[in-house]
Amino acid sequence: DTGVSQDPRHKITKRGQNVTFRCDPISEHNRLYWYRQTLGQGPEFLTYFQNEAQLEKSRLLSDRFSAERPKGSFSTLEIQRTEQGDSAMYLCASGGQINEQFFGPGTRLTVL
Amino acid sequence: QQQVKQSPQSLIVQKGGISIINCAYENTAFDYFPWYQQFPGKGPALLIAIRPDVSEKKEGRFTISFNKSAKQFSLHIMDSQPGDSATYFCAAKSFFGNEKLTFGTGTRLTIIP
Numbered sequence: 417d418t419g420v421s422q423d424p425r426h427k428i429t430k431r432g433q434n435v436t437f438r439c440d441p442i443s444e445h446n447r448l449y450w451y452r453q454t455l456g457q458g459p460e461f462l463t464y465f466q467n468e469a470q471l472e473k474s475r476l477l478s479d480r481f482s483a484e485r486p487k488g489s490f491s492t493l494e495i496q497r498t499e500q501g502d503s504a505m506y507l508c509a510s511g512g513q514i515n516e517q518f519f520g521p522g523t524r525l526t527v528l
Numbered sequence: 529q530q531q532v533k534q535s536p537q538s539l540i541v542q543k544g545g546i547s548i549i550n551c552a553y554e555n556t557a558f559d560y561f562p563w564y565q566q567f568p569g570k571g572p573a574l575l576i577a578i579r580p581d582v583s584e585k586k587e588g589r590f591t592i593s594f595n596k597s598a599k600q601f602s603l604h605i606m607d608s609q610p611g612d613s614a615t616y617f618c619a620a621k622s623f624f625g626n627e628k629l630t631f632g633t634g635t636r637l638t639i640i641p
Contacts (some may be wrong), residue, residue, distance in 0.1 A: 418573070447627070458534075458617045458631025459572065472627055507571055515560040515621060517629060519571035 418442070420510045428526045436494045437523045439508030443524055445518075447488035447511025448491050450483055452476065453522070454504045465491060498527045531555050532620050533542065534632030539604075541639055547605040547633045551618035558620040562629070563592065563603045566615045576603075608639045 419442045429435050441448045446467050451459035462481070464472040477483075480498075485491040495502055505517035505524050509517040533552045541547045551561075559580055564572035578585045578592040578601065585592045591604040605612055615636050619629040 418571070420571075449627070450628075451629075456634070458619070458634055459629070460631070461628035464627045474628070499619060511627075515562075515577070516574060517562075519564075522571045524569075 418510070418518040418520065420518055422506075422508050422520040422523050424511075424523055425521060426524045428527075428528065430528050431498060431500060433498055434494065434496045435498060435525065437506055437508075437525075438491055439491045439520060440489070441491070441508070441510035442512065442518065443447070443489075445510040445512055446488065447517075448485055449509040449511065449517060450491070450493050451507040451509065451519075452504045453507055459507055459519075462478060462493075498525075500527050503527045531558075531630050532632045534618050534635060536635060537633070537635040539638070539639065541608045543608060543610060543639055545608050545639075545641050546614075547608045547612065547637055547639070548602055549616050549618070549637070550600065550602045551620075551632050552598075553620050555620070555622060555630075556599070557622040557624050557629075558563060559619040559631075561592070561594065561601050562619050562621075563590075564617045564619065564631075566617065570584045572617060604639040608637075610639045610641065613637055613639050 421440045448465045450462040453459040465485040505522040508520045537551040562577035563575045566572040589606045594601045
């Protein structure tokens with residue numbers, strides 16, 4: 417257990433619905449990352465926060481995706497108008513000492 | 529564009545043997561190279577990492593070998609155990625202030641008795 421928690425662990429939704437995921441990083445870490453992992457692939461970077469500021473966004477993060485970290489603690493990732501191609505594991509990572517990233521257990525999204 | 533190439537895709541090793549997984553990168557701005565272990569249904573767990581100023585780093589049964597001129601690095605698992613059966617990912621991060629990790633495609637390792 418890395419100390420990074422994600423909720424929910426599994427989400428099944430119908431196409432077109434909105435979903436929101438939460439990540440609670442390790443308390444003393446000010447860096448927080450979101451990645452997406454599809455079956456048989458490595459995680460792909462989505463976005464990065466330092467404290468409450470969103471400093472990097474991947475081109476993978478379409479306008480249907482939005483992430484927030486309002487008080488520099490927990491973060492949420494929302495996907496609007498879900499599509500079947502959004503089905504994946506959504507991973508949150510917490511940034512410790514320089515470079516280190518510790519991943520949470522992930523949220524498995526299935527879009528029907 | 530795949531910036532980190534990982535091989536093999538799958539690997540079967542006998543218990544007690546040495547497991548070797550290789551990665552190659554293209555971007556010379558990469559300066560941090562971690563390895564992650566992932567079990568089914570779990571998030572990746574950081575195993576060991578190296579910077580390019582050293583050629584080898586060892587932690588317990590896990591060793592990273594790094595060849596800067598060849599732009600290659602590898603993970604060696606000594607005395608491999610059935611509990612090591614998992615998917616392993618190499619990754620790399622640039623020093624240009626870009627915080628993202630770029631991952632390889634993974635190696636599914638199976639340790640047989």
